Amino acid sequence: MTEKQSVAALSLERDRVVVKGDWVLAHYSSLEQQVAQCRTKLPSVVSFDLSQLGKLDTAGATLLTTLLGNENMQNLRNIAPQLADERRVLLETVANSLQGWDAAPEQKTENPFIRMLARIGAAMETFWQDARDLVGFIGLTLEALLVSLFRPSSWRITSLIANIQQIGLNAVPIIMLLTFLVGAVIAFLGATVLTTFGAGIFTVNLVVISFLREFAVLLTAILMAGRTASAFTAQIGLMKANEEIDAIQALGLNPVELLVLPRVLALLISLPMLTFIGMISGIFGGLVVCAVTLDIPPIMFFSIMQSSTGIEHFFVGMGKAPVFAFLIAIIGCLEGFKVSGSAESVGKHTTASVVHSIFVVILLDAVAALFFMEIGW
Known part of the structure; x- marks a missing residue:
């Protein structure tokens, strides 16, 4: 029989965040909403309790990494000393993979005049290269x-x-x-x-x-x-x-x-x-x-x-x-x-x-x- 999964939960108790249950793909939708809500309410100084964490896969590790943040992930051994080594390695691997993907690149509004000048410059460079090629081929x-x-x-x-x-x-x-x-x-x-x-x-x-x-x-x-x-x-x-x-x-x-x-x-x-x-x-x-x-x-x-x-x-x-x-x-x-x-x-x-x-x-x-x-x- 398939082992029954415990319900995953996330609670904020004053300046302490308690992680409970199985953080797996089956609970991803509900956990994603809880993580988003919790991140908006986190105080400046907060501690994390991972002692009640059940099962963990890459989907749950992704959400947990997002919750902890890059600074806490670098100090994960001190934040959660009770965490098993294999789970800590999984979280660190996921965190390394997500570096550079946390924030979408800022969309810069390009000036139409600058874009027009860039196109003119590219066209002139192409024309000059074509002229050089033509003269060289005539010589050959x-x-x-x-x-x-x-x-x-x-x-x-x-x-x-x-x-x-x-x-x-x-x-x-x-x-x-x-x-x-x-x-x-x-x-x-x-x-x-x-x-x-x-x-x-x-x-x-x-x-x-x-x-x-x-x-x-x-x-x-x-x-x-x-x-x-x-x-x-x-x-x-x-x-x-x-x-x-x-x-x-x-x-x-x-x-x-x-x-x-x-x-x-x-x-x-x-x-x-x-x-x-x-x-x-x-x-x-x-x-x-x-x-x-x-x-x-x-x-x-x-x-x-x-x-x-x-x-x-x-x-x-x-x-x-x-x-x-x-x-x-x-x-x-x-x-x-x-x-x-x-x-x-x-x-x-x-x-x-x-x-x-x-x-x-x-x-x-x-x-x-x-x-x-x-x-x-």
Whole structure:
């Protein structure tokens, strides 16, 4: 039969606390309330009587430790000399385990202004670290490029051609469609606004100059940032997660020369060609709208284009294409090498490569526009 447990109790007699009965898990709820009430009534000087203590387990030892307090627990042998050694050891062990858990940490109210400054500081530190990584990776890539130029045996012609096909040839339809539609939209808006001032003929100049200088290279670069940079990051990141890059290094090969250079060179070749195709498609879209809405035949369109558009607009647009291509490829490959080894990391850095590439492209395009405007181009 199960041994019957005596009822646990706690009484405060003037300046003496008497502990009675079995302090076990079965009596935990009632004892917890008694301990809480007793602690509010304890005088400054009090003694404890544990002579009537019955059974004791860890649940009861926790409550008893709370009642006695840390100072009394350190002097337990003198406070309760009649207490058995095994019970004293149990109480001391529980007290040591509860140190640091007695009081909840104070919740500090953070100043919103300080929190905003902290976020700005963290963002600036991240931006500075990303800029350093980008500059360092550009240096590694240029070094590998210069070294490989004098070693024809290290040229990856097959990989280069495969990347050109994937990056350039497969992107031609979407580039043509996108720039054609944007050219048509710009021509339609220009015709709608300029016709009210009797200057509808200048829609031709609007479409031609905007696509030669800005829209063709900008739209193509943004599309390549979303299509190609993300592909570079996912491909290299998956190789990093599968430890294939470690295997390449173990074989004595240079991952930058093997993985980065073919992709960078392929995009350097493909983006200017796609930009030229985008120029033609965008101008053709404007030509169609001008012919339909403004009754400007193609012969007149090309005549106005030839007489009023300088060749410098074409060179400005084409000159920006290799710069954008180089940075997009570098950022895509760099984010791939940053992948840690999980699927979440691959997705995170793929998103980062697209965002960073588009940001850099738009920033450089704005700087270039201001520069060419100042020099009169």
